[in-house]
Amino acid sequence: xxxxxxxxxxxxxxxxxxxxxxxxxxxxxxxxxxxxxxxxxxxxxxxxxxxxxxxxxxxxxxxxxxxxxxxxxxxxxxxxxxxxxxxxxxxxxxxxxxxxxxxxxxxxxxxxxxxxxxxxxxxxxxxxxxxxxxxxxxxxxxxxxxxxxxxxxxxxxxxxxxxxxxxxxxxxxxxxxxxxxxxxxxxxxxxxxxxxxxxxxxxxxxxxxxxxxxxxxxxxxxxxxxxxx
Amino acid sequence: xxxxxxxxxxxxxxxxxxxxxxxxxxxxxxxxxxxxxxxxxxxxxxxxxxxxxxxxxxxxxxxxxxxxxxxxxxxxxxxxxxxxxxxxxxxxxxxxxxxxxxxxxxxxxxxxxxxxxxxxxxxxxxxxxxxxxxxxxxxxxxxxxxxxxxxxxxxxxxxxxxxxxxxxxxxxxxxxxxxxxxxxxxxxxxxxxxxxxxxxxxxxxxxxxxxxxxxxxxxxxxxxxxxxx
Numbered sequence: 237x238x239x240x241x242x243x244x245x246x247x248x249x250x251x252x253x254x255x256x257x258x259x260x261x262x263x264x265x266x267x268x269x270x271x272x273x274x275x276x277x278x279x280x281x282x283x284x285x286x287x288x289x290x291x292x293x294x295x296x297x298x299x300x301x302x303x304x305x306x307x308x309x310x311x312x313x314x315x316x317x318x319x320x321x322x323x324x325x326x327x328x329x330x331x332x333x334x335x336x337x338x339x340x341x342x343x344x345x346x347x348x349x350x351x352x353x354x355x356x357x358x359x360x361x362x363x364x365x366x367x368x369x370x371x372x373x374x375x376x377x378x379x380x381x382x383x384x385x386x387x388x389x390x391x392x393x394x395x396x397x398x399x400x401x402x403x404x405x406x407x408x409x410x411x412x413x414x415x416x417x418x419x420x421x422x423x424x425x426x427x428x429x430x431x432x433x434x435x436x437x438x439x440x441x442x443x444x445x446x447x448x449x450x451x452x453x454x455x456x457x458x459x460x461x462x463x464x465x
Numbered sequence: 466x467x468x469x470x471x472x473x474x475x476x477x478x479x480x481x482x483x484x485x486x487x488x489x490x491x492x493x494x495x496x497x498x499x500x501x502x503x504x505x506x507x508x509x510x511x512x513x514x515x516x517x518x519x520x521x522x523x524x525x526x527x528x529x530x531x532x533x534x535x536x537x538x539x540x541x542x543x544x545x546x547x548x549x550x551x552x553x554x555x556x557x558x559x560x561x562x563x564x565x566x567x568x569x570x571x572x573x574x575x576x577x578x579x580x581x582x583x584x585x586x587x588x589x590x591x592x593x594x595x596x597x598x599x600x601x602x603x604x605x606x607x608x609x610x611x612x613x614x615x616x617x618x619x620x621x622x623x624x625x626x627x628x629x630x631x632x633x634x635x636x637x638x639x640x641x642x643x644x645x646x647x648x649x650x651x652x653x654x655x656x657x658x659x660x661x662x663x664x665x666x667x668x669x670x671x672x673x674x675x676x677x678x679x680x681x682x683x684x685x686x687x688x689x690x691x692x693x694x
Binding site (some may be wrong): 264265281295371421423425426427428429430435436439440441442443445446448449450452459461 | 492493494510650651652654655656657658659663664668670671672674675676678679681686688690
């Protein structure tokens with residue numbers, strides 16, 4: 237279960253995989269805290285889930301900063317961005333706007349040059365023109381459901397993997413449909429007590445998921461799940 | 466979060482504490498698998514939860530065998546037995562007999578000399594005379610509820626700690642009542658998918674529990690929780 241030498245966590249095969257990486261979970265199974273709001277998109281105490289990531293060099297460089305730690309957590313976070321050809325994210329991960337888009341002014345949380353550098357498919361009920369940003373990121377708004385989003389993202393990924401950014405509702409929907417091939421959970425030693433539970437009502441064993449590997453990081457325990465066909 | 470040098474995991478203060486130790490949990494939060502039965506008291510795939518323990522020197526010596534591994538999992542398992550003055554266990558942990566005791570023939574799963582060596586209080590609805598075994602173990606059958614069991618066990622422990630052996634229903638009842646002071650969970654990298662969930666419906670944060678320490682073992686990730694008064 238320990239890290240030995242260099243890690244090659246993700247299989248990087250020739251087939252595109254639908255993957256979840258660096259997805260944080262509390263010890264009691266919550267992917268977000270209670271009382272999610274525009275001010276607290278991860279809910280009360282939700283940011284504690286991300287504490288393992290905030291300290292990494294990967295996180296700091298995504299936000300244009302130097303420094304950060306270069307340990308196990310960082311290496312796993314960095315590998316989670318490699319060989320990703322497209323992303324799928326839920327509407328709430330793109331921004332706080334609810335309902336129809338009032339105008340085109342909201343362009344995501346990330347400024348002019350988002351850290352994706354590939355196409356990002358945003359699940360929404362409200363159509364909007366694609367949004368091409370600096371550095372290779374383009375947001376496409378998908379209104380005809382998650383299967384369509386997967387199909388579009390797979391085509392755009394051009395043989396690389398498609399990463400699901402979240403949130404929990406999006407991940408749960410794809411787990412129930414057994415669409416996700418690999419899942420990396422960063423289990424944090426915190427108890428949220430309530431909020432958005434990742435696995436409740438989802439029988440991961442029956443869906444074919446198994447945990448293949450556990451790696452102890454500095455601030456999280458990394459669990460690697462894979463679905464057996 | 467790593468093991469460094471020798472461990473002193475449990476505080477060993479002057480006050481008796483009510484503690485849970487070496488309690489195994491699946492990655493998706495189950496303390497027992499589905500379809501518990503007399504033949505499978507831990508339910509389908511439930512024994513996978515205990516795999517970390519079966520390999521330890523502590524487990525083997527409890528069953529009169531030599532050998533076993535002497536790593537991190539073993540050290541934590543061994544420390545879990547130290548300074549315990551009494552135990553509380555649910556009826557189903559004592560044996561498969563349901564309903565009234567038909568006779569006095571069932572004396573636990575453990576033979577003539579059970580591995581407790583101190584008084585063990587068994588929660589049951591059916592009265593029975595105490596059962597004194599070899600090696601210091603005596604089983605007392607408590608029919609007037611869990612608070613009474615705690616009171617009796619604390620008195621019997623004589624300043625040492627009282628360990629809750631399980632099962633999950635007993636632990637859940639004591640968690641809800643915020644009676645448990647310390648809890649050591651051995652989180653296993655397995656997905657049971659269904660079964661008996663430990664935390665469902667229990668707000669561990671609101672009850673005052675926090676995770677103080679995480680230690681990576683060979684076959685489990687050990688999480689140490691404590692309740693803040």
